[in-house]
Amino acid sequence: MSLIDTLNADLKSAMKARDKAKLSVVRMLKAAVTNRQIKLGHDLNDQEALAVLTSELKQRKESLAEFQKAGRDDLVTPLQQEIKIVEHYLPQQMTEAEVSGLVNKTVASLNATSTKDFGKVMQTLMPQVKGKADGALVNRLVKAALTK
Template sequence: MSLTTELNEQMKTAMKAHDKVTLSVVRMLKAALQNAQIKAGHDLSADEEKAVLATELKQRKESLTEFENGGREDLVAGVKQEIAIVEQYLPAQLDEAAVTALVTKVIAETGATGKADFGKVMKTLMPQVKGQADGALVNRIVKAQLG
């Protein structure tokens, strides 16, 4: 089932259940996908759809951080709900231990020895974790391991 079809089904279910939060998030995701499709000028591939959803998830996580830092507890709960809904449509996220293991493997494969090899490691690693790990987490682990 395509992501658009899945979102349409979820939207119908949310309407029937009077679930306003889910309905709102699903509508935002559909709009983001449609905008990306218009911008690209063709139907989106599965990877392109995942990239759009990953961007939406990243935006919500950034909002969550800002709301927590600003003491806006009234908005934190809503954003957490939105994050949970968006995560349903993305592949399972890798935990820090799994990312660390991948980074170690890629460093060994590329023969990286120091900070000068950072770009080479990231270029090899990012396609492997695309949509499954936060780029900031990957960046931090690579920098730590390259010293």
Template sequence: MALVDQLNEQMKTAMKARDKETLSTVRMLKAAVQNKQIELGHDLTEDDEKALLSTELKQRKESLVEFQNANREDLVKPLENEIKIVESYLPAQLDEAAVTALVEETIQEVGATGKSDFGKVMKTLMPKVKGQADGGLVNRIVKEKLG
């Protein structure tokens, strides 16, 4: 099922349940999808959808850190709920052990030997983990393994 269809179903469910937080988040996601479709001029592919959702999730996680640092607990709880909703549309996230295994496999695959091969490893690895792992986590693990 296309992401727009999933969002429409979730919107209907949230409206019936009078769940304002979920409804608001789903509407924001739907607007982001529609804006991206207009920008690209066609329906989104599965990869486009994953990239869009990953971007939305990353923005919310960055905001969460900022709110926590500013002691804005009134904004933290709703944002945590938004993050859960966005995550529900993404494929299951890889844990650190799985990412480490993929990093080691990719280092072997490209024959990387040191820090100078960082770009080569990332270029090969990122398509494998797209939408399934945080780029910051992947970056950190690759640096550890090559450094």
């Protein structure tokens, strides 16, 4: 079952269960996917749909950080629930240790020794972790590995 089919099925089940929170989030995710389909002019494959959901998750996490910094606790709790619902549709995220091991392996295989090799390492590494790890985490770990 494709990601878009899963969203459609979950939309129906949320309607039947009268789960307003999940219904709202799933509708928003479907709208984001549909907007991307219209923009690209073709149906999305699972990788493209996953990229849309990843960007939606990133937006929510950024908003969550801003709301927490501003002390807006009334907005923090609903946003945390939204984040959990969006994460349900994404693949299991890699731990920092797993990403670090992959970074060290990639750095060693490319014989990267300085920050000049940063782009080469990131170009090789990102397709392997796309959707499974946060880009900021990968960026930070690659910089740390190259400045040892």
